[in-house]
Amino acid sequence: MNGDLSPLNDPPSLSRIDRTEPTLVVEQLCVRYGDLLAVDNISFSARAGQVTAVLGPNGAGKTSTIEVCEGIRKASSGQVRVLGLDPVKDRRVLAKKMGVMLQDGGIYPSARAIDVVRQYCGLYASGRDKIAAPEELLDLVGLSERRLSPWRRLSGGEKQRLSLAMALAAQPQIIFLDEPTSGVDVNGRTTIRQIIRRLADQGATIILATHELDEAEKICDRVIIFDKGKVLVEGGLDDVRRARRVVRLRTVRPLDLTDMPDNLAGWLIEDAPCDYSIEDAPQGLIAALAVWLSERGIDVIELRTGMASLEDTFKKLTGGAP
Amino acid sequence: MKASTSPLRAQLRAELQILARNGEQLLLTLIIPVMLLVFFGMTDVLPTGFDDHMDFLTPGVIALAIMSSSMVSLGIATGFERSYKVLKRLGVTPLGRPRWLIAKVITILVVQFIQLGVLIPVALLLDWQADDAQWLVAIGAVVTGSIAFAGLGLFIAGRLRAEVNLAAQNGLYLLLLLLGGMVIPFDKLPDPVAAVAKCLPSGALADVLREALANGGDRPATSWLVLGIWAVVTPVLTALTFRWE
Numbered sequence: 001m002n003g004d005l006s007p008l009n010d011p012p013s014l015s016r017i018d019r020t021e022p023t024l025v026v027e028q029l030c031v032r033y034g035d036l037l038a039v040d041n042i043s044f045s046a047r048a049g050q051v052t053a054v055l056g057p058n059g060a061g062k063t064s065t066i067e068v069c070e071g072i073r074k075a076s077s078g079q080v081r082v083l084g085l086d087p088v089k090d091r092r093v094l095a096k097k098m099g100v101m102l103q104d105g106g107i108y109p110s111a112r113a114i115d116v117v118r119q120y121c122g123l124y125a126s127g128r129d130k131i132a133a134p135e136e137l138l139d140l141v142g143l144s145e146r147r148l149s150p151w152r153r154l155s156g157g158e159k160q161r162l163s164l165a166m167a168l169a170a171q172p173q174i175i176f177l178d179e180p181t182s183g184v185d186v187n188g189r190t191t192i193r194q195i196i197r198r199l200a201d202q203g204a205t206i207i208l209a210t211h212e213l214d215e216a217e218k219i220c221d222r223v224i225i226f227d228k229g230k231v232l233v234e235g236g237l238d239d240v241r242r243a244r245r246v247v248r249l250r251t252v253r254p255l256d257l258t259d260m261p262d263n264l265a266g267w268l269i270e271d272a273p274c275d276y277s278i279e280d281a282p283q284g285l286i287a288a289l290a291v292w293l294s295e296r297g298i299d300v301i302e303l304r305t306g307m308a309s310l311e312d313t314f315k316k317l318t319g320g321a322p
Numbered sequence: 323m324k325a326s327t328s329p330l331r332a333q334l335r336a337e338l339q340i341l342a343r344n345g346e347q348l349l350l351t352l353i354i355p356v357m358l359l360v361f362f363g364m365t366d367v368l369p370t371g372f373d374d375h376m377d378f379l380t381p382g383v384i385a386l387a388i389m390s391s392s393m394v395s396l397g398i399a400t401g402f403e404r405s406y407k408v409l410k411r412l413g414v415t416p417l418g419r420p421r422w423l424i425a426k427v428i429t430i431l432v433v434q435f436i437q438l439g440v441l442i443p444v445a446l447l448l449d450w451q452a453d454d455a456q457w458l459v460a461i462g463a464v465v466t467g468s469i470a471f472a473g474l475g476l477f478i479a480g481r482l483r484a485e486v487n488l489a490a491q492n493g494l495y496l497l498l499l500l501l502g503g504m505v506i507p508f509d510k511l512p513d514p515v516a517a518v519a520k521c522l523p524s525g526a527l528a529d530v531l532r533e534a535l536a537n538g539g540d541r542p543a544t545s546w547l548v549l550g551i552w553a554v555v556t557p558v559l560t561a562l563t564f565r566w567e
Contacts, residue, residue, distance in 0.1 A: 070414050071413075072410060072413060072414060092416065092418065095414060095416045095418075098414065100411070100414045102407055105406050105407035105408075105410075105411070106406070106407045106408060106410065107406065107408065107411070108340050108402070108403065108408055110340060110343040110344060111336070111339070111340060115339055118332070119332050119333065119335065119336040120332075120415070121332070122328070122329060122332020122333075122335070123329045123332050123412075123415045123416060123417050124329075124415070124416060125329065125332065150343075166411070170415075
């Protein structure tokens with residue numbers, strides 16, 4: 001695997017991007033499939049140089065929203081501007097500046113990895129002096145040794161990495177990644193995260209739809225949490241987490257919550273045996289809890305206050321698993 | 323970094339590579355037509371009604387080959403491309419639908435060039451006399467027939483799931499091979515079947531090719547009209563109904 005990310009060095013199209021203005025603007029977007037309102041009047045924006053994670057459970061409207069931004073799907077109402085362009089009306093211009101990684105598929109099973117990347121480098125070649133080199137892109141995503149393998153013989157993770165290489169062939173100013181690390185092993189994930197981070201640092205706008213909250217926490221600058229077609233929260237990663245404070249409590253033995261006074265029991269959430277959390281605790285609650293534990297001689301392994309994890313925030317907002 | 327190639331060239335190259343890797347396409351577009359031509363050419367068992375049975379057989383097999391490349395091969399490949407989201411992915415590149423279509427057309431032309439480059443010499447080896455053949459008319463018939471069959475193949479591919487499309491295209495191929503007036507004469511088919519066969523693009527293409535290549539068309543003017551109608555209607559239907567995903 002190539003560590004220096006050379007195909008991403010100094011992409012000419014990124015140096016001119018204004019990082020102060022939003023490069024993706026979604027306003028009052030609705031997407032309807034028959035009677036189903038998949039995306040319900042949402043608005044958000046994203047900027048160049050940042051990785052923006054789009055999070056939400058299945059069916060939350062993430063993919064529909066991203067596909068409208070990519071120009072694959074038409075909005076039922078509302079407005080979307082990508083790099084100042086309309087994704088449908090200005091499709092030809094936008095396509096040259098945009099990289100896309102679908103959630104799955106997009107490649108003919110008998111096509112060899114090198115041929116696919118070569119094809120996509122050629123598709124973006126028109127009117128340019130330079131195009132990305134297919135071999136370098138394959139090396140970047142760690143598929144040099146699989147260059148002659150047909151897509152159907154690649155593992156799930158290798159397929160994802162090939163799909164990423166196709167998206168990078170555009171040398172994009174904005175890149176939409178739908179579950180880029182799904183099925184990818186640990187080393188592959190690290191490589192993909194490095195590439196994404198590097199692209200953002202160079203000035204690209206990265207829109208990352210993912211279920212992997214851990215991944216979002218590691219590489220994202222901004223977070224948008226979707227549920228049931230609506231945006232529940234949008235903001236910087238720390239802002240979203242800081243909005244909710246959590247106290248974590250670990251004890252040597254399980255607590256009998258029924259034995260607890262009402263003013264404590266209602267706040268304590270049992271995450272696992274001996275592992276509890278308290279969200280947005282009112283003043284005095286922690287002191288009262290400490291006293292109650294002490295009176296019963298229950299040893300505490302850990303009692304700490306901090307920001308909620310993204311997963312905690314996500315679960316609280318959506319009421320379920322990602 | 324290296325010098326650029328055009329999107330069309332990149333797509334065309336990809337189309338040809340995929341075609342070359344799909345052995346079943348070779349079977350369908352070349353091996354079956356050649357086998358039919360050789361078998362029936364050498365055995366003379368078809369009730370053609372022609373003095374020289376090759377005058378009936380050669381245009382019919384050429385029509386079959388055109389159908390296999392323009393309709394079946396194109397239709398099956400496109401159906402799977404929809405299913406594999408290849409079309410969806412290409413839709414967000416600078417390629418554009420016109421260039422995608424041009425790449426498909428050139429790929430079919432390459433296949434047909436190879437088909438005719440093999441079938442005609444094989445027919446000549448089997449003592450087919452092509453002295454009176456009107457090649458320009460025959461090329462016109464092949465082009466018109468290709469448009470009609472491609473429209474039909476893409477119409478089916480653009481509506482059905484990939485597996486159903488595969489079955490439909492192969493079933494239609496077999497049906498038109500036997501009942502479409504290509505290797506079995508209209509007058510040897512049951513009357514109702516013959517009446518339908520004369521309205522199909524397969525029968526019409528075979529008939530105009532027989533007129534052009536062996537001066538033996540059954541009703542060439544009507545067949546041209548039938549072929550022309552198919553060549554207009556099926557692309558329009560496809561344009562109106564094709565689902566890219």
